Amino acid sequence: MRIFSVAALLLACTLLITLPSPSAPSPSPSPSPTQACHSLKFPHNQAYATCNDLLRLNSYLYWNYYPVNQTADIAFRKPKTPTSNWITWALNPGGQMMAGSQALVAYQDPNGNMVAYTTPVSGSPTMKPGNLSFGVTNLRAEYSGGEMIIYATLQLDSTLLSTNHVWQEGPMRGGSPRMHDLSEDNMLSFGTLNFASGTVTSSSSTGGGISSKALLKNVHGILNAIGWGILMPIGAILARYLKVFKSVKLFNSVHPAWYDLHRACQIIAFCLGVAGWGIGIKLGSVSRGINFSKHKNIGIALLVIAAVQVSALIRKPNPNHKYRIYWTIYHHSLGYAIIVLSILNIFQGFKITNGHNYWKRTYAGIIIALGAVALLLEIFTWLVVIRRKKFEATNTQEIGANGGHEVNDASTNV
Ligand SMILES: *[C@@H]1O[C@H](CO)[C@@H](O)[C@H](O)[C@H]1NC(C)=O
Numbered sequence: 001m002r003i004f005s006v007a008a009l010l011l012a013c014t015l016l017i018t019l020p021s022p023s024a025p026s027p028s029p030s031p032s033p034t035q036a037c038h039s040l041k042f043p044h045n046q047a048y049a050t051c052n053d054l055l056r057l058n059s060y061l062y063w064n065y066y067p068v069n070q071t072a073d074i075a076f077r078k079p080k081t082p083t084s085n086w087i088t089w090a091l092n093p094g095g096q097m098m099a100g101s102q103a104l105v106a107y108q109d110p111n112g113n114m115v116a117y118t119t120p121v122s123g124s125p126t127m128k129p130g131n132l133s134f135g136v137t138n139l140r141a142e143y144s145g146g147e148m149i150i151y152a153t154l155q156l157d158s159t160l161l162s163t164n165h166v167w168q169e170g171p172m173r174g175g176s177p178r179m180h181d182l183s184e185d186n187m188l189s190f191g192t193l194n195f196a197s198g199t200v201t202s203s204s205s206t207g208g209g210i211s212s213k214a215l216l217k218n219v220h221g222i223l224n225a226i227g228w229g230i231l232m233p234i235g236a237i238l239a240r241y242l243k244v245f246k247s248v249k250l251f252n253s254v255h256p257a258w259y260d261l262h263r264a265c266q267i268i269a270f271c272l273g274v275a276g277w278g279i280g281i282k283l284g285s286v287s288r289g290i291n292f293s294k295h296k297n298i299g300i301a302l303l304v305i306a307a308v309q310v311s312a313l314i315r316k317p318n319p320n321h322k323y324r325i326y327w328t329i330y331h332h333s334l335g336y337a338i339i340v341l342s343i344l345n346i347f348q349g350f351k352i353t354n355g356h357n358y359w360k361r362t363y364a365g366i367i368i369a370l371g372a373v374a375l376l377l378e379i380f381t382w383l384v385v386i387r388r389k390k391f392e393a394t395n396t397q398e399i400g401a402n403g404g405h406e407v408n409d410a411s412t413n414v
């Protein structure tokens with residue numbers, strides 16, 4: 001019977017994973033004719049003939065190109081940039097990556113002055129000032145209305161007219177630029193650019209399939225946050241704190257209510273979690289070049305531990321069996337490990353998709369609320385247990401030798 005229900009559970013979850021997923025990414029769409037960059041004003045009403053919305057990291061690039069002397073006046077602007085961050089925009093004839101790029105960097109110093117300088121980025125970026133492979137004049141930066149802007153005039157040559165560009169944002173610490181995040185936006189903020197024709201592309205993985213991938217990502221996040229992140233802790237709370245009401249039963253179940261509720265909650269949580277996990281694997285396979293190995297490894301560990309937890313149900317000893325206590329310890333340890341890892345990994349997920357602060361705060365609020373409920377229930381449970389013990393102690397004294405009387409404390413199991 002028990003083996004049958006575990007098998008049915010696994011089958012149901014497998015069916016959930018294999019539900020049709022949104023269609024494969026379509027080829028890159030052409031750049032939208034209505035780009036937001038056109039409507040943004042510059043602090044000193046500077047005008048640029050060409051502009052482009054860069055799809056990653058909420059940035060914009062503007063320029064005027066002069067064929068007579070092959071120079072370009074550029075402006076790279078990044079709205080909503082905290083003054084504790086540095087920004088950079090770079091050309092890289094060598095490839096679509098930060099390493100080897102010829103970069104313009106800007107940040108705000110502790111006195112509130114904007115600093116702008118050039119740095120040739122080597123294999124391991126030091127971000128130390130240095131000369132670039134091409135001439136840069138009129139380099140300066142500005143901070144206005146939460147926006148950081150880099151201005152420069154670039155002396156281009158034929159190899160630089162149509163090339164790759166990269167942009168980035170990261171934190172300042174101790175007066176120098178530190179490593180940027182490894183979120184998807186940070187890893188895909190590159191593309192190609194043609195100063196003469198005005199065409200700009202973003203990294204191939206950004207082009208098509210944005211909507212279907214965003215949909216997958218949202219479904220992945222919602223299923224996992226609800227399954228692993230909310231229902232599993234609730235299931236554990238139900239088991240731990242409803243146990244004191246040992247005689248309460250649902251309908252005509254042979255088990256106590258806490259057991260039925262705990263089991264139902266964890267089965268639903270596990271199914272949602274497995275489905276969300278499957279979508280995560282699918283997402284990983286269509287997000288080449290993005291580094292989220294920590295999120296992935298914790299996710300794999302979680303599924304393995306949860307599968308062990310589920311399979312342990314098959315070999316659950318009877319309540320009176322002498323090994324039952326070990327099974328219980330094991331079941332509890334795995335359960336708590338799953339909850340801790342789940343919450344950790346959900347926050348890892350928020351880190352990858354930066355800019356989802358609303359959902360991150362919402363989830364953090366739910367976890368804090370669940371923690372507060374658990375704390376209150378813990379106190380309540382101990383009060384009940386202590387009162388019950390006292391009551392039983394006085395009863396035993398009054399009635400006399402009523403040995404072998406079982407105390408229903410919170411660790412009694414079914
Ligand atoms: C390049 O040519 C343009 C247009 O004639 C001019 O406005 C600009 O000052 C020149 N730039 C340099 C660096 O000579």
Ligand SMILES: *[C@@H]1O[C@H](CO)[C@@H](O)[C@H](O)[C@H]1NC(C)=O
Binds near residue numbers: 129130
């Ligand atoms: C950069 O170039 C300028 C002028 O060409 C030169 O004076 C300066 O020493 C160079 N800086 C470095 C770090 O090479």
